[in-house]
Amino acid sequence: xxxxxxxxxxxxxxxxxxxxxxxxxxxxxxxxxxxxxxxxxxxxxxxxxxxxxxxxxxxxxxxxxxxxxxxxxxxxxxxxxxxxxxxxxxxxxxxxxxxxxxxxxxxxxxxxxxxxxxxxxxxxxxxxxxxxxxxxxxxxxxxxxxxxxxxxxxxxxxxxxxxxxxxxxxxxxxxxxxxxxxxxxxxxxxxxxxxxxx
Amino acid sequence: xxxxxxxxxxxxxxxxxxxxxxxxxxxxxxxxxxxxxxxxxxxxxxxxxxxxxxxxxxxxxxxxxxxxxxxxxxxxxxxxxxxxxxxxxxxxxxxxxxxxxxxxxxxxxxxxxxxxxxxxxxxxxxxxxxxxxxxxxxxxxxxxxxxxxxxxxxxxxxxxxxxxxxxxxxxx
Numbered sequence: 001x002x003x004x005x006x007x008x009x010x011x012x013x014x015x016x017x018x019x020x021x022x023x024x025x026x027x028x029x030x031x032x033x034x035x036x037x038x039x040x041x042x043x044x045x046x047x048x049x050x051x052x053x054x055x056x057x058x059x060x061x062x063x064x065x066x067x068x069x070x071x072x073x074x075x076x077x078x079x080x081x082x083x084x085x086x087x088x089x090x091x092x093x094x095x096x097x098x099x100x101x102x103x104x105x106x107x108x109x110x111x112x113x114x115x116x117x118x119x120x121x122x123x124x125x126x127x128x129x130x131x132x133x134x135x136x137x138x139x140x141x142x143x144x145x146x147x148x149x150x151x152x153x154x155x156x157x158x159x160x161x162x163x164x165x166x167x168x169x170x171x172x173x174x175x176x177x178x179x180x181x182x183x184x185x186x187x188x189x190x191x192x193x194x195x196x197x198x
Numbered sequence: 199x200x201x202x203x204x205x206x207x208x209x210x211x212x213x214x215x216x217x218x219x220x221x222x223x224x225x226x227x228x229x230x231x232x233x234x235x236x237x238x239x240x241x242x243x244x245x246x247x248x249x250x251x252x253x254x255x256x257x258x259x260x261x262x263x264x265x266x267x268x269x270x271x272x273x274x275x276x277x278x279x280x281x282x283x284x285x286x287x288x289x290x291x292x293x294x295x296x297x298x299x300x301x302x303x304x305x306x307x308x309x310x311x312x313x314x315x316x317x318x319x320x321x322x323x324x325x326x327x328x329x330x331x332x333x334x335x336x337x338x339x340x341x342x343x344x345x346x347x348x349x350x351x352x353x354x355x356x357x358x359x360x361x362x363x364x365x366x367x368x369x370x
Contacts, residue, residue, distance in 0.1 A: 021237055021238060023232065023238055026232060026235060026238065027228055027232065030227070030228045031228065034223055034227055034228065035220035035221065035222055035223075036220060038220075038221055038223045038227075039219075039221045051223075052223045052224060052227065055223055055227070056223075056227065056230055059231040060235065063231065063235050063237075064234075064235055064236055064237065066237070136214055137214070137217070137218060137219070140214050140215060140218060141218070155215070156215075159212055159215035159216060160215055160216065160218055187204055187208050187211070190208075190211055191207055191208060191211065194211055
């Protein structure tokens, strides 16, 4: 079977086509997950170029090893697991912990800061709502940036990607109890950082 | 939607977290990823190999050297056989070597590599791969063990030869 469109095709089925070496299946998987993966990585490293490099590395690793994918797991969990591993390795090498949303930590010029800053967009709101939403969104982004990388990954996977604790434990390769602790602490810290905004 | 497992104070933050937008990588992101997928590039991998062969022929026929390699193996085998035959003949003529010694010498010369390979395999089975790895690391104990094995080998050969001589005398 050769689908004309992958719109109603499950991840598992697309993976089967990818395993046959079909380029359109590879592109479909990238299309489905480039934004979630890039966003997760960006929120962990806080640098646009680095996030793009790490996201690229993630997809290359996953797609070059697509035969190793085990269909009993969600494809997205496997993808996020590799993205998390690559990002944590990078952070350990670079020892980057925090950064502002205005630009990368090593952005020593205004131009570099602009190049590495990320625009948080919103849709369908009035100018005031958009401004408030943008401010709140930026405040949340800044608060996430102040968390430890391990907390960041867990809180994003829980509240942005809607994963269960068990799935997060599988993705970040940590015991379930540790994941629950990380998420609990991350919530506490976020409450503290965002206290005056509520 | 995930179930509520946090207190009321966190509810607005959780709502904001869920509203966080996805960010997009650059437009050529997919192309850059696809360009690095090995599985999709089998034809490209074959290309340079064919080109290099073609180039070699233009650069003075190195390809012909490669084709002559089987002839070289035959020649080396022939030389080894002739060498062993000459040594055996000299041994018979000047040192009065008996037939058993000649056969063992020829066999050990001609099949030295095969004997070594089989010996290594047998050693790996008997001693275990860890011991073999330890011995191959070049420890002093390894030298002693090799010497012991060599003494045992020569001792065995001497015993076989003595038995053969006793049998010959009894027959006489």
